Amino acid sequence: MSALTTADQSPAVTVDLGPAVALSCRECGERFPLSPSFACTSCFGPLEIAYDLPTGDPEGLRRRIEAGPKSIWRYAPLLPVPADVADKPNLAPGFTQLVKADRLAAELGVTGGLHVKDDSGNPTHSFKDRVVANAVEAARAFGFTTLSCSSTGNLAGAIGAAAARAGLRSCVFIPHDLEQGKVIMAAVYGGDVVAIEGTYDDVNRFCSELIGDPIGEGWGFVNVNLRPYYAEGSKTLAYEICEQLGWRLPDQIVIPIASGSQLTKIDKGFKELIETGLVEDRPYRIFGAQAEGCSPVSRAWREGHDVVRPVRPDTIAKSLAIGNPADGPYVLDIARRTGGAVEDVTDAEIVDAIKLLARTEGIFTETAGGVTLGVTRKLIEAGTLDPTLTTVVVNTGDGLKTLDAVAPTTGPTATIRPNLDAFREAGLA
Numbered sequence: 001m002s003a004l005t006t007a008d009q010s011p012a013v014t015v016d017l018g019p020a021v022a023l024s025c026r027e028c029g030e031r032f033p034l035s036p037s038f039a040c041t042s043c044f045g046p047l048e049i050a051y052d053l054p055t056g057d058p059e060g061l062r063r064r065i066e067a068g069p070k071s072i073w074r075y076a077p078l079l080p081v082p083a084d085v086a087d088k089p090n091l092a093p094g095f096t097q098l099v100k101a102d103r104l105a106a107e108l109g110v111t112g113g114l115h116v117k118d119d120s121g122n123p124t125h126s127f128k129d130r131v132v133a134n135a136v137e138a139a140r141a142f143g144f145t146t147l148s149c150s151s152t153g154n155l156a157g158a159i160g161a162a163a164a165r166a167g168l169r170s171c172v173f174i175p176h177d178l179e180q181g182k183v184i185m186a187a188v189y190g191g192d193v194v195a196i197e198g199t200y201d202d203v204n205r206f207c208s209e210l211i212g213d214p215i216g217e218g219w220g221f222v223n224v225n226l227r228p229y230y231a232e233g234s235k236t237l238a239y240e241i242c243e244q245l246g247w248r249l250p251d252q253i254v255i256p257i258a259s260g261s262q263l264t265k266i267d268k269g270f271k272e273l274i275e276t277g278l279v280e281d282r283p284y285r286i287f288g289a290q291a292e293g294c295s296p297v298s299r300a301w302r303e304g305h306d307v308v309r310p311v312r313p314d315t316i317a318k319s320l321a322i323g324n325p326a327d328g329p330y331v332l333d334i335a336r337r338t339g340g341a342v343e344d345v346t347d348a349e350i351v352d353a354i355k356l357l358a359r360t361e362g363i364f365t366e367t368a369g370g371v372t373l374g375v376t377r378k379l380i381e382a383g384t385l386d387p388t389l390t391t392v393v394v395n396t397g398d399g400l401k402t403l404d405a406v407a408p409t410t411g412p413t414a415t416i417r418p419n420l421d422a423f424r425e426a427g428l429a
């Protein structure tokens with residue numbers, strides 16, 4: 001961990017990030033001024049944003065949100081962004097569809113209402129646009145001119161696009177063996193993309209070195225020194241889901257895990273909606289999904305451990321291939337506290353689930369979505385998920401970026417000469 005990213009060594013700048021008032025340590029609770037840092041100087045715990053939340057007038061707040069833009073910026077009063085954020089050059093992601101998935105529900109035997117939160121509809125086709133949009137505002141506030149990250153693929157593309165729109169430089173780092181769709185998506189916006197010969201965890205270590213070096217000065221690493229701000233973007237998934245359910249918490253939600261950040265922030269988002277009075281306080285259960293080939297958190301869950309032992313990933317779900325997930329222990333806490341669970345599925349089950357979602361709901365998800373739906377199905381079959389309750393499955397990405405996963409088993413039903421006899425012979429008439 002770089003000394004430059006602990007809280008007290010960064011200059012305390014007076015910044016306008018809306019309702020965000022401080023950084024606070026998730027472990028010891030110590031508070032620090034808002035700065036580009038992610039670790040507590042006292043205990044090295046992770047820092048998160050503390051707010052002065054608008055709690056006095058839930059009806060007024062709800063009306064203000066509903067009158068806002070159809071993007072994550074309608075929730076600006078709950079995010080670390082300036083009040084005029086919607087007027088700035090950015091991709092305005094979010095407010096993606098919450099699809100009532102009745103045909104999928106029938107197939108899985110869910111009677112309580114099954115919904116797919118479809119984040120493939122974001123500007124760069126993954127949920128990462130939400131987190132990056134928040135990081136861009138922090139980068140602007142702290143005066144960074146280069147945006148950077150270590151990425152499993154989708155983040156690199158989201159940063160490329162967001163930096164282009166905001167007029168910032170970008171230089172992102174990815175493992176060398178990513179899907180072509182993700183590499184091209186990262187590079188097409190004109191920023192620099194560096195492929196590192198190693199796994200995501202090697203890329204991450206490299207970035208930690210870079211940030212402590214003079215080369216990295218003036219660089220905002222969205223998932224390192226800007227991580228507290230970046231991570232808050234995932235809360236908007238929780239806000240949108242509740243608003244789209246008619247300002248109501250879902251009973252159960254299934255979320256994919258890479259670093260575990262998204263899952264922990266969806267939980268934080270639900271808690272803030274309760275705290276501000278926007279939803280009624282009732283129990284909800286959070287379930288985490290991993291691929292068997294990178295399942296450090298679900299293994300810890302199964303074995304009843306608090307510690308998440310790192311693994312070397314080997315799975316087609318590359319966007320989730322983080323062998324040493326920073327938020328793993330917090331994911332375990334949340335699953336335990338809410339009565340949820342963490343489970344994993346094989347690569348074959350991932351492909352099956354991708355096709356199931358496509359066939360029943362017309363949604364083509366990437367491998368990460370296959371993980372989430374595959375785990376959902378497994379948990380229903382095991383009786384862990386209650387089929388009589390309102391259930392949300394989070395689809396975080398788009399299948400066009402991971403064509404290789406389905407290409408070997410998906411293609412034309414028949415290839416024929418252009419005449420009716422040939423079509424008859426194919427047995428499809």
Ligand SMILES: *Cc1c(COP(=O)(O)O)cnc(C)c1O
Nearest residue numbers: 154258259260261262368396397
């Ligand atoms: C990054 C990513 C996730 C999960 O990310 P966390 O690190 O757990 O927040 C899930 N799905 C897709 C498609 C992603 O790109």
